[in-house]
Structure formats: C-alpha cells, structure tokens
Amino acid sequence: MSITASMVKELREKTGAGMLDCKKALEETNGDMEESIVWLRKKGLASAGKKAGRETSEGVIAAFVDGNHATIIELSSETDFVGKNEKFLQLADSLVKSAHNFKGDVISEFLTSHHGKATIADLIAEHIAVIGENIILKKLKKISVPHGKIIPYFHNRLTDNIGKIGVVVAFEGEVNEEVEEFGKQLAMHIAALKPLALSKSSLDANVVEKEKDVLRAQALGSGKPADVVEKMIEGRIRKFLEEIVLLEQPFVVDGKTKIKEIIEELQNKTKSNFTVSSYIRYEVGES
Known part of the structure; x- marks a missing residue:
C-alpha cells in the first residue's frame, strides 16, 4: 500500500x-x-519519545572555529557517563559543524533543517533511541569578526573541540603569534573567572542599578550620612565591576594587572592594531 x-x-x-x-x-x-x-x-x-521529557543536566560544549568565524553549542544529556560516550561526542561534533554551515542561530529553525535526508531533530531522536537517554540541543550561538581571528579554549577537554566549558574569543585586527598566545591565556581566564560582559559599556545597566540598590540599602543601615553612603557605593561598584567585567578584571596570570592594561601593553609592544571585540563562554548545566 x-x-x-x-x-x-x-x-x-x-x-x-x-x-x-x-x-x-x-x-x-x-x-x-x-x-x-x-x-x-x-x-x-x-523509545526516544518516552525519554524526551527527562531532565538533562550533563553533556558537553562543542565549538567549530573557521578562521574568523565560530559556532558553539551545548548538547545536554541525562548523565555524565553518556556525556563522555563516543557516539554522543560524535553527535556533538556533527551538530556543531552542521550548525556552523546553517544560516542563523535559532535552535528551532536549525532543528527543522536537514542533515542529509533527515532533519537535525530526527538525527537527535535516533541517537536518543540508540544511546538510551534524553538528548537536547540547549544552546547555539555564533561569533565572527570581519578581519582577525577567533581563539577557542576547552576546560575538561574530551576531544580537540569538545569539553565541559567552552570559550571562543574574537580578536579584531592584526593577530600575530604573541597576540594569539595572549588570546589563549585570555580564553582560559574567561573560563575561570566567568565575566558577565566584555566592557562596562556593554554591561546591562539593570545589573549595575540592582547592585547599587543592594549596596545603598546595606550602607544606609549603618547610619552614615547620605554623602558618605554614596561614596561608599561608588567604591563598591568599582570593585563589583572588576569582578564581572572582562576588561576590568585582574588578569588571572598575575592576579593584579587589569585585562585592559595587558591589552594596551601588548598593543604597544607588538605594534599590533588589535582589539578584543567579543567572546562566548558556555558551561555545561549553566542557565
């Protein structure tokens, strides 16, 4: 029939x-x-359908870098055991490469695109059935620079392009060997210190305002005059920004020199006209 x-x-x-x-x-x-x-x-x-509702808190971060373009994903599983399974790692590698060739980074649209004759969603469903655990593509993002280089780093590396924490950093401009070596260290720094934003100007203003409100309430409770309170808040906000803004953070290598100062020193030393334009940091299980 x-x-x-x-x-x-x-x-x-x-x-x-x-x-x-x-x-x-x-x-x-x-x-x-x-x-x-x-x-x-x-x-x-x-059996894939029956497993589709299970919670996934393990998995991997995979990235594909092609010169000045990169794609990074989080592929989640139910257990760490499956997260290290060879078939699961092969799926992550295949998905990040397919995503890199896909136009855009909307997960729902990517899932309905085709991988050979089947869709990406079908491919994942087939692996769910074979592996025996729920698998979800949780995150997908792309990063690029017109002229420059993207440098990756993986913490708890499982393969050349897969780990438990993945970072890609975009350098715009002239990237020589010395700058690239700094880029590797910077990517490791980002993995370790988890900055929320590249610069103060790119930080969500609401984050700063909420922190000011908390600090103001704490300071006013001390009974100090309003002008003293505001000065206290200014100092604490500077410290707060050093903790969450990449360019303001002390470099993890020496623990004291700010990232922006390291960059300026390297620009002068190498006579290279480069900037750190953006970055992405993904960690398994983070929202």
Whole structure:
C-alpha cells in the first residue's frame, strides 16, 4: 500500500522515532501502525519519545572555529557517563559543524533543517533511541569578526573541540603569534573567572542599578550620612565591576594587572592594531 506523509507523522508522534525510520517501518509492515511500532521497538528506535521529557543536566560544549568565524553549542544529556560516550561526542561534533554551515542561530529553525535526508531533530531522536537517554540541543550561538581571528579554549577537554566549558574569543585586527598566545591565556581566564560582559559599556545597566540598590540599602543601615553612603557605593561598584567585567578584571596570570592594561601593553609592544571585540563562554548545566 502507499505510505502517506500523515501515516509517517502519526507513527513518529507515537514512537518518537525518526521520520525515515518510521517510513521504513511502515513500508516493511505494509502500513500496519501497530506492527510498525513493534518493528521499531525491535530495532531499538521506538523509545526516544518516552525519554524526551527527562531532565538533562550533563553533556558537553562543542565549538567549530573557521578562521574568523565560530559556532558553539551545548548538547545536554541525562548523565555524565553518556556525556563522555563516543557516539554522543560524535553527535556533538556533527551538530556543531552542521550548525556552523546553517544560516542563523535559532535552535528551532536549525532543528527543522536537514542533515542529509533527515532533519537535525530526527538525527537527535535516533541517537536518543540508540544511546538510551534524553538528548537536547540547549544552546547555539555564533561569533565572527570581519578581519582577525577567533581563539577557542576547552576546560575538561574530551576531544580537540569538545569539553565541559567552552570559550571562543574574537580578536579584531592584526593577530600575530604573541597576540594569539595572549588570546589563549585570555580564553582560559574567561573560563575561570566567568565575566558577565566584555566592557562596562556593554554591561546591562539593570545589573549595575540592582547592585547599587543592594549596596545603598546595606550602607544606609549603618547610619552614615547620605554623602558618605554614596561614596561608599561608588567604591563598591568599582570593585563589583572588576569582578564581572572582562576588561576590568585582574588578569588571572598575575592576579593584579587589569585585562585592559595587558591589552594596551601588548598593543604597544607588538605594534599590533588589535582589539578584543567579543567572546562566548558556555558551561555545561549553566542557565
């Protein structure tokens, strides 16, 4: 009998298996829905749907860097054991490369795009069935510079481009060997110190205002005059910014020189006209 798209869709909704597998099952069973479910179960492909609601707090960060363009993803799993599974790591590598070639970084649109004859969502569903755990593509982002280089770093590295923490830093301008070496150290710094923003100007103003409100309430409780309170707040905000803004942070290598000062010194020393234009830091399980 003729296998229709609606039949494939119905079987997919019942089993969670990939569309190509559903079509194959229906063809093998002459369109019998119940027999198709049995066929898929025997192949180990009918369990993905049942696993789709499980919580995923483990997994990996994968990145693909192509000169001055990069893509980074978080692929999550239920357990750390699966997060280190070779098939899971191969899936992460395949997904980040497919995402890099995909136009845009909207996850829902990427999932409906095609990987060969199947969709990305189908590919993930097939791996859920085989691996036996829920798998979710949680994050996807891209970074690029017109002229320059993107430098990656992975903490708890599992493969060349996969780890538990992933960082990509974009350098705009002239990037020689010395600048690139600094870039590697800076990426490690970002992995360790978790800055919230590149610069004070790029930091969400609401973050600063909320911190000021907290500090003001604490200071006013001390009974000090209002003018003294405001000076106290100014000093504490400077300290706060040093903790969360990358360019204001003390470099992790020496613990005292600010990142922006290190950059200025390197620019003068190497006569290189470069800037740190942006970065992305992903860590498994972070919101």
